[in-house]
Amino acid sequence: MWRRYLMWFAHEHVDFRHAEMNSILSLFNIPIKFIEKPSVIRPYWIVELPSEECVKKIASRSVLLKNCIELWSRAKTVSQLHKNLKGSVENSTGEWIIGDSEHDGISDSHLCPKELIESCCSVKSSFKIEVETFCKHFTMKEKVEKIETFSYLPLEGPVKLKNPDVTLAYLEFYGVDPNNVPEEPHDVFFGKWVVDGQRDLIQVHSLKKRQFIGNTSMDAQLSIIMANQAQVRRADLVLDPFVGSGSLLVPAAHFGAHVWGSDIDFMMLHARTRPTRVGQKVRTKDESIRGNMRQYGIESQYLDVVVSDFSMPMWRPDLKFDAIITDPPYGVREPTERIGIDREQYSLSEEHMVNHIPAKVEYGLPHIYRDLLNFAARHLQLGRRLVCWYPLVREEYKEAQLPSHPCFKLVSNSEQVLSKLTARRLLTYEKVHDDVSQETVEPNDASYNFREKYFSVGEETRRERKERKAEELATNPLWRAAKNRENAT
Ligand SMILES: C[S@@+](CC[C@H](N)C(=O)[O-])C[C@H]1O[C@@H](n2cnc3c(N)ncnc32)[C@H](O)[C@@H]1O
Structure with missing residues (x-):
């Protein structure tokens, strides 16, 4: 069944993201629908995929994908996200309800079916909620406070931090510019964690630990x-x-x-x-x-x-x-x-x-x-x-x-x-x-x-660097004073 997912990527080798994903999608013949136009300035895609099995196949290969979340709610503000989720808990239609306040082509108030949330809430399902923030650091205490704001979810099972049956994920995105971090996040997301990509393989195959390089x-x-x-x-x-x-x-x-x-x-x-x-x-x-x-x-x-x-x-x-x-x-x-x-005409004797x-x-x-x-x-x-x-x-x-x-x-x-x-x-x-x-x-x-070309441009920059340094020194009053003293002695 087609569901909406948040695909969260490592924010590096951005130029390779589409190439890697397109290769994997065509390798497994998986169709994809983009709910929001992907952009290199965001480390995530919002997509719809035919099944959880497809999501797992993609994640079994991708090294640029960090993880994939079944998206229950996405909003531009924290309060709207909670409003959506509360609405979903009460949403008895069993359908996705898409509101009309549009941002970047995506609705700010879409409600996921109540059943989706309920399927994770049984007394028998242990769970945990994880908080991820992009481009802004929060202490553990602050993260716990954020988790507590979701207490209205009808989660009845026990909390289990290691290997729970269900991991719920709350993500806040503060942009990609560490020198210009806003007070409030640009985007917030909530959903059920489905699978991680292959980031661990980078450590397993790391050149630092490889026998022969x-x-x-x-x-x-x-x-x-x-x-x-x-x-x-x-x-x-x-x-x-x-x-x-x-x-x-x-x-x-x-x-x-x-x-x-x-x-x-x-x-x-x-x-x-x-x-x-x-x-x-x-x-x-x-x-x-x-x-x-x-x-x-x-x-x-x-x-x-x-x-x-x-x-x-x-x-x-x-x-x-x-x-x-x-x-x-x-x-x-x-x-x-x-x-x-x-x-020319070179030959080699038998011996x-x-x-x-x-x-x-x-x-x-x-x-x-x-x-x-x-x-x-x-x-x-x-x-x-x-x-x-x-x-x-x-x-x-x-x-x-x-x-x-x-x-x-x-x-x-x-x-x-x-x-x-x-x-x-x-x-x-x-x-x-x-x-x-x-x-x-x-x-x-x-x-x-x-x-x-490599060595000629290298030469040029070396020369440019030398000239720039000389110029900087020549205009530096301390250096000029030292030089004058040197000349005077
Ligand atoms: C950029 S390195 C490849 C490094 C490799 N990917 C690795 O993991 O170590 C290019 C390689 O091409 C080899 N090479 C250069 N000329 C070659 C030739 N005419 N035929 C075959 N190999 C050649 C070099 O010996 C070198 O090992």
């Missing part, structure tokens, strides 16, 4: 978002062709996929690079991608990793993956290289072949993404997804610069700001055609070089 390991939260946007399902076959320390394989395996990776860096795949943690001199024996999988109890999902240059893929032509999730090198913290030699370590040449970003999309066109199942990061200089960004391919539709594109000047975008492509799978597409802008 590298310099460019992806943090747990973003890795989970990527697995969700790739719509990873149980028994999928998932590949990361720039696997590094394997952090993107972790959530994919957690969600039940069989995971596989490749990387050009032998030392990284054998966990023999210099330790990443400050103060650690040598890597321990347990450090490996497999060790991480064992740490999280998902070793059975781990197929293996293989040392391989992505520009020379080694996969059987008919092999298909269900998802490709990857973070290619940007050329800043790790080189963008492929096997090759600049000299040198045995111990030969191949030379490497530059593997520019446009060529990496060209190869990635061409590879995915050949090796991804139709209807499935490629999820990858793309670094760029913010002020130069144009959507047209993003890699494209006739076999793929770009279904989401979210920005993570890295510095004032640079960002990376998480791109999610869905494979929409198979018929042009052999087509090789050249990059949109073959000369795009993020590394060069």
Whole structure:
């Protein structure tokens, strides 16, 4: 039965909220109705969903969702919220009653059916009421006072703080600007807590406690978002062709996929690079991608990793993956290289072949993404997804610069700001055609070089900072006096 819910999100990675939720909704084929237009300045959505089971499915995946509440009342003022709830307790129609005082398209006085409240109030149901406030802190005593204002609810069961049968939630929203907190909340909500999202998984998979990490390991939260946007399902076959320390394989395996990776860096795949943690001199024996999988109890999902240059893929032509999730090198913290030699007409004698370590040449970003999309066109199942990061200089960004391919539709594109000047975008492509799978597409802008831009804008800002500092000093009277004294002696 369709019910109204309040979906409360973590107020971070806001640009990824829609992308993650849309992926999960389409993964489980769940329809959604927005009761209020979602906005990035609010950490919640008010929606209607077909059943509690659907809510639980969404929460079983989303890392950006904090929790979901079956919404009994929502108002713009505390007194209106109580008026609504009291009205609901007496509402004998068994229907939602929507009042006529409109705010942002939502009624200020809607009454939920009495039965909804009564179903939680039996003598046998233990309960507790939780108070959450956003952008304003209250002491425990103040929270208890708020709880006591709900004493008119016909709750007959015992109060139980740990694992009660019913958790009721009261939420006050004071906006998102900590420097401008109003006296009274902008919005207040009351309802029955249904389920939490996957925020705990961020701690469980935290890089701080992971056995093996590298310099460019992806943090747990973003890795989970990527697995969700790739719509990873149980028994999928998932590949990361720039696997590094394997952090993107972790959530994919957690969600039940069989995971596989490749990387050009032998030392990284054998966990023999210099330790990443400050103060650690040598890597321990347990450090490996497999060790991480064992740490999280998902070793059975781990197929293996293989040392391989992505520009020379080694996969059987008919092999298909269900998802490709990857973070290619940007050329800043790790080189963008492929096997090759600049000299023309180079040949190697038989005797040198045995111990030969191949030379490497530059593997520019446009060529990496060209190869990635061409590879995915050949090796991804139709209807499935490629999820990858793309670094760029913010002020130069144009959507047209993003890699494209006739076999793929770009279904989401979210920005993570890295510095004032640079960002990376998480791109999610869905494979929409198979018929042009052999087509090789050249990059949109073959000369795009993020590394060069990164260091040139970095240089510029370093120079600007130096000049600004010098200017500040020169206009500082204390500094001028000290300088004059220095010159005088
Ligand atoms: C940004 S890092 C990926 C980090 C990874 N997500 C992790 O969790 O550690 C990019 C990786 O691409 C690898 N790489 C660079 N050039 C490559 C190539 N030609 N073929 C395959 N891998 C390559 C690097 O060795 C590096 O490990």
